[in-house]
Amino acid sequence: MNRAMKTVLLTGGGGFFGTRFRTTFRHSFNIVSTDVAELDILDREKVADAFNLIKPDYVIHAAAIALTGFCNENPDKCREINVTGALNVGQAAKEHGARMIFLSSEQVFNGNGEAGPYSETDTPAPDTVYGKNKLEAEGLLAELLDELVVLRFCWMFGVPERGLPVVNNLLWDAVRSILSGKPVKASPNEYRGVTYVNDVVDRFDRIMDLDPGIYHVGSFTEKSRYDLARHILVEMGLEARIDELLIRDDEAYREHPRDARLDTGKIGRAGIPFTESSEAISRCIREYSLKV
DSSP: OOOTTOEEEEESTTSHHHHHHHHHHTTTSEEEEEOTTTOOTTOHHHHHHHHHHHOOSEEEEOOOOOOHHHHHHOHHHHHIIIIIIHHHHHHHHHHHTOEEEEEEEGGGGTTOSSOSOBOTTSOOOOOSHHHHHHHHHHHHHHHHOSSEEEEEEOEEEOOOBTTBOOOOOHHHHHHHHHHHTOOEEEOTTEEOOEEEHHHHHHTHHHHTTSOSEEEEESOOOSSOHHHHHHHHHHHTTOGGGHHHHEEEOSSTTSSSOEEOOBOOHHHHHTTOOOOOHHHHHHHHHHHTTOOO
C-alpha cells in the first residue's frame, strides 16, 4: 500500500506507544489520535461515526486496560474494553476497508508450562485476565477481518521525554531506584525479552504493511531479568556499586521459573529485525546520556 499521506486512526493515542508514534510519524501520515476522552470504543455508533468522519486507511488499535493486577480484580470491566471495544473498532474497520493493526502482548503465554521462547505457532495458555482478553480479541478479530495484523509485543522500555508519558519498565525502574537510594530487586529465574520502545516506533511504518497475520515483535535475550538489571548498572558506570544497588532475588520463580520470551524470527525474516535486549539497553543509555 502506498503510504503517502495515508490517514491513520490511532486509538489509545495518549499512551506510552501512541504518543511516540504520533511524534515520529506526524509528517508521514495524517494521524487522528484518540483516547478515552475523544472516542468511547464501547459505543458502536460513536465508533462508526468516527470512521465515517475520518475515513482511515489504517487503524492502529492500542487502546486497552493493560494493568495486570487491575484486570485480575476487575475482569468484566476489562473484558469490555479489551475485547468488546476491540471488536467495535474491528467491525468499523471492516465496513470501511481499513487495515487494522491490533496491539497484543506476550502475556498470552503467561500460563504456558513449557519454557520459551514462543513462536507464533505455539498455543498460548494465558493465566491473567489481560492475557486472556488479548487472546480472545485476537481470535475474534481474525474471524472478522482479512486485513488484520496482530502484534504481540515484548515488554517495552524507555525513559520520560517532554510531553510523553512513561510506564513502569526495566530500565526506568532501575534509574528511579538508583535516584531514590533503593536497590533494584531482580530474579535470575525470570526471562523476558525487553524492547526499546523507539526501536518499535522507528520500524512501525514497515510493520504496518506486513502481510496479514500474527507477529511477535521485539528483542530476544538469553539473559535473565537479574542479568539485564546488572547490565543496566554496568552500562551506567555503576559496576563498583552493584552489590549495593542490586539484590539478587533467588526466591522469586524458584519453584517454577518464568519464561515469557517471544521468538521474533518471523518478523525478522520479513525484513524487520530487532537487536538483542542488552544491546538495545546499551543504546538507550547512550542516547539519553544516562551514564554517570
